[in-house]
Amino acid sequence: MFGFRKASPVPPKETETEKKEVPARRTSSEPELEHYAVDQAEEITDSVNNCLKIAEGIREDAGxxxxxxxxxxxxxxxxHEKAADMEKDLSKGEKILGNLGGVFSMTWKPKKGKEITGPEAIDDGKAHKKSSKEEREKLGLDHKGKKAHKAHKHAHGEPxxxxxxxxxEKEKQDEALDDLSSVLGDLKGMASEMGSELDRQNKALDDxxxxxxxxxxxxxGANRRARKLILRMIAEPWTLLACILQDESTP
Structure with a gap:
């Protein structure tokens, strides 16, 4: 009369081994990852090429x-050479003013300070080196090895x-980085040459x-002497007349 209901069977729990055997769900497929890697490599290549382009523009402006x-x-x-030529003409004028001093007043000698020798001679070796370098750049001899190296690297089939x-893309990045390093080396040399040139010009400007x-x-001083002689000539015109007559009477 009184009976007991049978309890429903409890399903067995999964063991740890069975849980591990269940494959994990993949968030992205392998082709998507490969495509992402290629895109990232191409973006890096473009960035390096942009840096190279900017550096080449800076090198052109620096040149x-x-x-x-x-x-x-x-x-x-x-x-400075013109100033040295002016000094020669000034010396002739000073000599004439000094000779006139014997007629109208005491002899006069100009007060000279430092000797004017003009600018220092330009080093012909540097000029020859500069012209030689420009000729090599025009002929493209400095980049011949790099061009051959690039041609060898690009001799590949389609990936x-x-x-x-x-x-x-990595090879392209390496080539661009090599070129960038070369450009930076050129900029360093240009900066050093600019500093040396500015130092030379500062010294030349001081001299x-x-x-x-x-x-x-x-x-x-020559203007003061000439003004003094003119005033003496105006004050004593007979002195000038006597000198003229003396010159005419001299055989």
């Missing part, structure tokens, strides 16, 4: 700046899978300034 500095140095040299594409100051002082 123009260096040429401008060289032209400026040559202009300073020519201007067949993602790994080959990634390796090809030129000293010579100009000396010329200015001597010109002022």
């Amino acid at each position: 123009k700046t260096l040429d401008t500095l060289h032209a400026q140095g040559e202009q300073i040299h020519r201007t 067949k899978d993602a790994m080959q594409k990634v390796e090809l 030129f300034s000293e010579d100009v100051d000396e010329l200015n002082n001597r010109v002022k």
